[in-house]
Amino acid sequence: MANEKSDNQIEKLMDAPLEFVKDGNQFLNKCKKPDLKEYTRIVRAVGIGFVAVGIIGYAIKLIHIPIRYVIV
Amino acid sequence: MAGFRLIDVAKPFLPLLPEVELPFETLPFDEKIVYTIFAGIIYLFAEFPLVGVSKDIQSFPINDPIYFLRGVFAATPRTLLEFGLFPIISSGLILQLLAGLKYIKVNFKIQQDRELFQTLTKLFALFQYFVLANIFIFSGYYGNNLTIVQILVLNAQLIGSGLCTIILSEVIDKGYGFISGAMIINTIVISTNFVADTIGITQIKIDDADNTEAQGALINLIQGFRSKNKTIVGGIISAFNRDYLPNLTTTFIVIIIAAIICYLQSCRVELAIRSTRARGMNNVYPIRLLSIGCLGLLFSYVNLFYIHIAAFILIQLVANNDPSSIICKILGHYENVNNILAVPTFPLSLLTPPRSLIGGLFSQPLTFIVFTLFIVSTSVWFAKKWQAISGSSARDVAVEFKDQGITLSGRREQNISKELDKVIPVASSTGAAILAVLAACGELLGLKGKAAGIIVGVAGGFSLLELITLDYQQTGGNSNLRAVLGTPSTSATQF
Secondary structure, three states, X not given: OHHHHHHHHHXXXXXXXXXXXXXXXXXXXXXXXXXXXXXXXXXXXXXXXXXXXXXHHHHHHHHHHHHHHHHO | OOOOOHHHHHHHHOOOOOOOOOOOOOOOHHHHHHHHHHHHHHHHHOOOEOXXXXXXXXXXXXXXXXXXXXXHHOOOOOEOOOOOOHHHHHHXXXXXXXXXXXXXXXXXXOHHHHHHHHHHHHHHHHHHXXXXXXXXXXXXXXXXXXXXXXXXXXXXXXXXHHHHHHHHHHHHHHHHOOOOHHHHHHHHHHHHHHHHHHHOOOEEEOOOOOOEEEOOHHHHHHHHHOOOOOOHHHHHHHHHHOOOOOOHHHHHHHHHHHHHHHHHHOOEEEEEEEEOOOOOOEEEEEEEOOOOOOHHHHHHHHHHHHHHHHHHHHHHHHOOOOOOOHHHHHXXXXXXXXXXXXXXXXXXHHHOOOOOHHHHHHHOHHHHHHHHHHHHHHHHHHHHHHHHHOOOOHHHHHHHHHHHOXXXXXXXXXXXXXHHHHHHHHHHHHHHHHHHHHHHHHHXXXXXXXXXXXXXXXXXXXXXXXXXXXHHHHOOOOOHHHHHHOOOOHHHHOO
């Protein structure tokens, strides 16, 4: 009896991730994915922004190098 | 101790800690952008080497034990930003989670409680800066036999810069900029690191013979063609697989991961809604796959950080990294690699991503399973809890629907909450799981924290872009920046 119960619990424990994967898959199938046009637009917007901010940041870092030489 | 509340701990500190005043009125769009970018720039500028420690990197007795976590928290070793944003992010996430789960009793409707909670968050962050700084000082990370003056100076620097960072991020949080302070600073730093790793022109000495190579992977490839000390083929090969500086392979992997996140960000389930007041008003309500963004992954990394710091205390401070002591036999010890990194050995190595895929497969195969499982399970657990407390749970959305007089098409109004409950929790936990798997895959390829970093960065950049376009539309496009930069593509407005 007790054995059966623990079996059930193990089964439940195993079921949880499986169910999670199943639910997730279902959700992903229902998802509306971006088409190529929308996707390129997003990649361009994020990419340009990301690289632009990065270049500003890197310029700051370059200014930093001589300052480091002076104070260290 | 009935009636004791954790937030009351912060009460005596309320007048002591500096605080940013709320802006009198909402700031114009341009000013917000300037505040946001400058917060990041100031943070970048603060990356000064520490005063009071030896300058020669080779002479440090203890190497960096958390090198693979630095990319996520914008931390740079042996500078003022030794711990980066970690204390701020962890204190914010953990305290809000505890408050949401009712472990800390806060009534967010009362002004004083909110203030106290805010002060508690700052206090906890500051406390973590203090503890981390002293762990590193007393472990010998900054050199053995420090004098008391040196210890005090180091403490002052690390905690002082911590306090400045806390206030810097508070400026953004309080409405002077977009999204949360820690997030935006993190995004800016990560994008800077990405640019530096790709096209950085800084020449770094790589061997004793005074040969230098560029930091940026792309620049290094170009330099390889006219370099005197290696052949063209050797130059190209080394551009792809050098392991002491960023190489082109990691750059490609990072770009691929960024592209995947852009794709995931725009995945959503669209629920058909209609107005209950006017006829024929049909619309869609999107529920995004990554509705909680990268917070799940950040939470996993906060946990990893704590585990590794705890292990560092035990192994370095208590057992002195002596392989024969009991603690090191149980937890593993650190091995120095390249004279910069402290790489833990088995058991602790289970939670440390390998430095390269091939090496990792042979020397620590179990890591691939344990590390992935750890990241995925903590992320999903957090996502499940967070979506329930963050104000976008099924019940909250249902209330919002009712207030605005909209309902799901083809459903009875009473069932909205139940219907949403089938979608929203699944969405956030699935999104968190996918991000976690992506991060784990990238890390296991040997990116040393760059994979998780780029995920946090791009996700942050995405929400920033979203808020900026929203704000831009609300202010009616009335901006001087636009006059300077030209009209931003209107296409970027809707996602």
